[in-house]
Amino acid sequence: MPDIILFDDPKIRIQLLPFTYTRPVAGIRCGIHTLAEKWADRCHSTVSYQTETYLSKKFPQHTSDDNLYINGALCPDEHLTGIVKGLPYGNALVSKEGEVLAVRTHASWNASDGTNGLSVVTYEEPLTMIRHVWDIFGQNGAQIRADYERIVSVRKTAPITDPFTHCYKPENVFIEEGAVIKASILNAENGPIYIGKNALIQEGSMIQGPFAIGENGVLAQGTKIRPNTTVGPSSKVGGEVSNCVVFGYSNKGHDGYLGNSVLGEWCNLGANTNNSNLKNDHGNVKLHSYATNALADTGLIFCGLMMGDYSKAGISTMFNTGTIVGVSVNVFGAGFQAKHAPSFSWGGAAEGYCEYRFDKAVAVAKDTVSRRGVAFGQTEEDIMRAVFENTQTQRSQ
Known part of the structure; x- marks a missing residue:
């Protein structure tokens, strides 16, 4: 081999x-x-x-x-x-x-x-x-289907035991052992639904497939999940989410809309955070390109927020159509945010941005990770330092 x-x-x-x-x-x-x-x-x-x-x-x-x-x-x-x-x-x-x-x-x-x-x-x-960041959500529905078929070909699902949960086309739903589903609606008529090990689907959640939630993931009460969405392991999601990918260990636990977007790991969106995923003129969305340091045409009408690891948004933050947020960024304040927030930035469109002190960024990252019982050691700190040093030019522009 x-x-x-x-x-x-x-x-x-x-x-x-x-x-x-x-x-x-x-x-x-x-x-x-x-x-x-x-x-x-x-x-x-x-x-x-x-x-x-x-x-x-x-x-x-x-x-x-x-x-x-x-x-x-x-x-x-x-x-x-x-x-x-x-x-x-x-x-x-x-x-x-x-x-x-x-x-x-x-x-x-x-x-x-x-x-x-x-x-x-x-x-x-x-x-x-997966050539571009927008391919991550663009290919997500097809990849949920492919991964689902591979799983069900060799394994059997656990049953839905909650009498108050209603499932449309239950043969397209796979549930891992330990998952808990309470008084929810699962609609798998247009695509499969995968519920990971020990995941929790809280009361009143409404899910349209294709959809996947990873191990220990949580959907908060009344969550509305639209098709082609993945919630990665140990992530908590609430509000309305459509065609998004959350890598893992990230939180969007409150009301607010997230569409055609990708969140990395250890991200947090404050309550009532919303993003635009469609321009008023229905034109193609342009995203910041790290290759050219200019806006790149995605060729897409729908494209939302791309947020790197360890980044956070304050309550009621509004993200514009086609926004890129780098690694370890704190975004907050009134009005629509800039379409590109460089890594290790602190601030918002109205207040302006300053550099996020590296020692403070590491301290917050360590606390965020340790609260989930995950190790954050010298290796992780060295990676953050390398990103910090490699992106200093972006913050000075």
Whole structure:
């Protein structure tokens, strides 16, 4: 069995900031699982990572004399997985657009090497790649379906025992052991619903599939979930949420609307926080690009908030259509916020922004993480410091 190494495509990694400041590309969640979890399950193997140097201590790379490098932005399916696993030594599998999808080699290989010295095989079939931040929510519904089918093909659901919960098309609902559902409506007519281990769906929640909630996740009382939404493990969500992905350990526990958006880990949205996901003129939404430091056309009419890890918003914060918030940002104040809040910023559109003191940011992050019983050690602090130093130029502009 080869060592499976999920590599960061340098171009794609930049396009997936701010989420890839704090994780490899394959650490992104889309559907029920992260991309790394999908490949580990498909390959029946542990995986390692080829990523930025400052991330490599937390996400190490393991190689041997049989290495299978797989593009970390690639979403596996059964046919693609078979082709990748059967790739001969010394071969590179590339997409029709020329992107390296996989490399099989006895020696070490780096993404910057491209296909030099390798025999090239072109993959002609359709595939799914998470190339841009908006692909995370854009592909989420299809990935929930794919992950769900993989789960139900080998496992059986726990029953719904609450007599006050009503389920439409119960054969499209999968419930893990320990999950609690109380007086809620589950509508799986248009897509599957996955309820993770020990998740809690509180009274009056209304869910439309496709939907997934991870282990220990919570939907607060009266939550309205619209299709193509994922609530990651240990996250709490309330209010109205539509076509969003919450990576994990984040809170949007109160009323307010979140649509066509992505939240990283350890984020918090204050009560009555809302975002716009549609321009008044129904034009294409533009997002801040870390690659060009300018606005990039998403080609989408609907696109909301992209918020990096450890960031927070005060009560009644209003986010504009197509807003990027970096890592460890505190956003608050009246009016619509700026379309880009650089990492380690503190303030808002009305008050202006200043730099978030690094020592204070680390102290808050440690407290946030420790309250969930998760370790925050020197490795995590070093990652935050690297992001802080790498983004100083953005805050000075």
